Amino acid sequence: MSWTNQSSVSEFLLLGLIWKPEHQLILFALFLSMYLATVLGNLLIILAISTDSRLHSPMYFFLSNLSFVDLCISSTIVPNMLSNHLLSSQTISFPACLTQMYFFIVLIVMDNFLLAVMAYDRFVAVCHPLHYTTKMTHQLWPWLCALMVTGSWGIANVNALLHTLLMARLSFCADNKIPHFFCDMTPLLKLSCSDTHINDLMILIAGGMVITIPLVCILVSYICITTAVLRIPSTKGKWKTFSTCGSHLAVVSLFYGTIFAVYFSPSATHSAENDIAAAVMYTVVTPMLNPFIYSLRNKDMKGALTKLLKLQLLY
Template sequence: MSCVPNASHSPVFLLRGFSRASIPHNLLFVLFLAIYLITILGNVTLVLLISRDSKLQSPMYYLLRGLLVIDLGLSTVTLPQLLAHLVSDYPAIPAPRCLTQLFFFYVFGVTDTLVIAVMALDRYVAICDPLHYAVVMNRQLCAHLLALSWVVSVVHTMLHVGLLLPLCWAVDAGGNVSLPHFFCDHRPLLRASCSDTHSNELAIFLEGGFLMLVPCTLIVLSYVRIGATIIRLPSAAGRRRAISTCGSHLTMVGFLYGTIIWVYFQPPSQNSRDQDMVAAVMYTAITPVANPFVYSLRNKDVKGALHRLLGQGRRDA
């Protein structure tokens, strides 16, 4: 093993995340291909449905459409490359492409967490202050919050990718860097470095932790107030309606924040790599494919819009 000074020397990263998997690669290819196709179909269908149906023009659906587009990007950054590597004997990715993948993965992933926090704020205003909902959560404010989420995510990502650039990489005789992962993620890259990564780890726990703490706090405070408001509602039917509007969002909060905290904010351990792989599959494949189903199967407005679309299609035919 030797150290390559930095990414400008363009070592080749070998993504060996599934090299020791007991499941045949052909079966994994079919499984992930199905997940990716369903993700595209489900998210694109819901995006088009929200865009064209006049009854789905509220701030909640505007934010949901933004979330679905982000999920499409998150899956597309990782899954097509994984599919190509599952049918290849040489799952290689050059350093510039590896860091580019990390950049876009981080941008989409962090924006995802911030938009979910904005959606919690939307639910808080809708339930706790319904008379002013249309005024407070207007389209202009939602657009500004989405734009701010993207800007914060890009700045955050540039910091962490910039800290990776000076690192040296532990390469084998062929100039390859082995990564026990299926895409270029932050933790596996740090483990593959032969440099001192304390500044990177410190940035993850301080800056990254602060970036996670703010939206998590917003979500928790929003739902504490929502819960208190729901308890005070006089009718059981009103309480059920309020809970149903939050159920889908809370499900995705648990999926996304749970896996991210598990991967990035737990102390390193000897047996954490396989656990990291499982968690990474959850937030790169399972969460994006689940989002459109969670938000459509539990939502009467979306189901009604889909029925209207299908009915219009049958009439046109």
């Protein structure tokens, strides 16, 4: 069945950011530099972890996957936004719009799951160190970690497919202007002239489950970690653990704060400007901050990155 037959609108207009003429060049340079920093930083993390045997552990395995997902999130959104600005072309076909929405949902859900898995990994390492050492042997941990990541990808794709198929059945009869810089569910639903109650219900049920369950896992993990750390007699040991947790929690707060603001707040409180600002945070800013937050405060990662850069300079 052709997607275009389900709607009288065959393409949409992405209005993008509010690019005032006097700010266009500055904003374009800003977003381009942020995207390049995201690509470079996350690629360096992936290369450093894959080439340094000291980093072949569960924590860094999940971190490399998180870097890959963050890189994909920005690559799904930012290049298209920048090319539309350069070419002065704001149109996107209905199938392309649904495809972008599908991959965006998959990657956002994966980011969510990986943050939860990383929190659980730290919980086991801090609160049950003997159990962690026994279970995470060199023979066993790759299979356990691969199983968790594969399962997360499966759930993320099923969830994205559900929302995409529900969106594909809707009709868009008149206005085709999306006040956003990519095809997201919320602005698309506002343009539909069909009944969107099922879509809204699935966002609350299915979307709520894949967001809130990992969030609860993160909160419980860090409550247990905090309780365990407070029992450590060494002030230096407490500070080291809290510093690592603080970095992770900063990313978690930024990620979940913007997600809940856009998708789980009353629709009456939504505005295009607020939704765009929140979307910029979790599609551009957070993926760019990932290398800094998880690397610059980690001695092993800094050592691996230094070693990698030295090797590149030699060749």
